[in-house]
Amino acid sequence: MxxxxxxxxxxxxxxxxxxxxxxxxxxxxxxxxxxxxxxxxxxxxxxxxxxxxxxxxxxxxxxxxxxxxxxxxxxxxxxxxxxxxxxxxxxxxxxxxxxxxxxxxxxxxxxxxxxxxxxxxxxxxxxxxxxxxxRGVVLGGDGADVEVDGCYVGGHVRPENRKEDRKDRRLAENQTGKRQVVVVARERDGRTLTQVFGSEDESVSFIKARVDRASTVHADEAAGWNSLHARFNMKRINHQEAYSADDACTNQAESYFARLRRAQWGQYHRIGGKYLNRYAAEMAWREDQRRTSNGEQFRTVGFRAAxxxxxxxxxxxxxxxxxx
Structure with missing residues (x-):
């Protein structure tokens, strides 16, 4: 092995x-x-x-x-x-x-x-x-595969102690309004870009600006990605039926979200909404550098800081x- x-x-x-x-x-x-x-x-x-x-x-x-x-x-x-x-x-x-x-x-x-x-x-x-x-990186190009997806973070509402006092937290009027979505655009065998929005629909302009038009974009069945069909060659996957089918999947994007969730739950526990974009970018960098030595990572971060x-x-x- x-x-x-x-x-x-x-x-x-x-x-x-x-x-x-x-x-x-x-x-x-x-x-x-x-x-x-x-x-x-x-x-x-x-x-x-x-x-x-x-x-x-x-x-x-x-x-x-x-x-x-x-x-x-x-x-x-x-x-x-x-x-x-x-x-x-x-x-x-x-x-x-x-x-x-x-x-x-x-x-x-x-x-x-x-x-x-x-x-x-x-x-x-x-x-x-x-x-x-x-900063300023554009993903894809020449038929390269780029996966896009969103992960909702924050806005948790603790349920009431007694059952008769509890409310349906799925309804907008019972939410805190602090819920945000981390949208990731990840090129297969390439770089990872992230940005924080109020909803997936709001991220369409970000994806159009940071993903080359000649790319093949993979996305799930969420309606927010429908408008991308006018600009990109799209491949959609319905996660209720399969995680990967007909060469369409968002597994690399989900891999990034797994790292982000582990950091949120295991290390940071709570991430302030106005700092979420910084933590998301950190996890994107760690995901991109997962196959490089710690010495190379050390020099890269040191050089960037300098x-x-x-x-x-x-x-x-x-x-x-x-x-x-």
Whole structure:
């Protein structure tokens, strides 16, 4: 019986133990290599992109010879204005990517020995780095198969204790109005895109914009997908009759939803409605990277975090400076 990839040695190319044993200098050198791979870790000015920079001998700061501005390894990145050592951020990235179904901010805070709010913001910054990988990506093309489906999340109404007091929670007047649908468009052997809407009908424009017109779109029997027939070659599957028939199925989309549900039930327990899109994008990234080693995932997230500018949503979040 073939061994599952996650159980093989090729899935483990970096360990938490390796990074935790690094000195501050070794951790900084590793972060520099991740941030500036083209110069093999040599500093490049984040303000004018000049490679001619020198490091102070008295403190850990660089200065650009062109614009004369000072900067550190994390200046101009998601980790700008950091308070923790570089090594702690590298440890956080490893812990985050090793958790195949996500990790709660409470657990991350305990592992790093930081406050809950520190871990909460850090986790969301890493999710932002993950989501940046598919920014502007268009799926499919040339007859490629793309599966679309929706998964409703939130809006739970707890039933009353006594039977005579209970109401039919399927009726709109007895719902909270907080129910949202995570719509996924997933190319077979390709990338996964997600977005949150109020209903599946509202997602049609998103699918038309992010899926190439030459693709073959697979969808279930939901009426919300009927309007896609005017633009795409469609294959529909009625799940009341079969999960796969005549080469039509949405099994890859359902596989993504399984990971999202496991994260919701087992790790996060409750996901705030305005943050649902971030968690959905995180699970899409994890699903796409499920066959890559943790070392490659570590470097990918680290590079994305270093390439992105300071977060608009999460910089000053706890000081009410931003409305994430």
């Amino acid at each position: 073939p061994q599952h990839f996650l159980m093989s040695a090729t899935a483990r190319t970096v360990s938490l133990k390796q990074v935790a044993r690094m000195t501050d200098g070794e951790a900084r050198a590793l972060f520099r290599q991740i941030r500036w791979p083209d110069t093999k870790g040599a500093a490049v000015c984040p303000y004018c992109d000049c490679p001619k920079c020198y490091e102070y001998t008295t403190r850990i700061v660089f200065k650009c010879k062109a614009c004369r501005r000072q900067f550190s390894e994390t200046s101009g990145t998601l980790f700008a204005s950091r308070k923790l050592p570089i090594r702690d951020y590298l440890i956080a990235i490893i812990i985050f990517v090793n958790a195949v179904k996500g990790i709660s901010a409470l657990q991350l805070g305990r592992d790093l020995d930081v406050q809950y709010k520190t871990a909460y913001v850090l986790a969301h910054k890493l999710r932002e780095a993950m989501a940046a990988e598919v 390439a992105l500018p300071p977060s608009v949503d999460w910089c000053g979040y706890w000081q009410r400076g931003r409305a994430a």
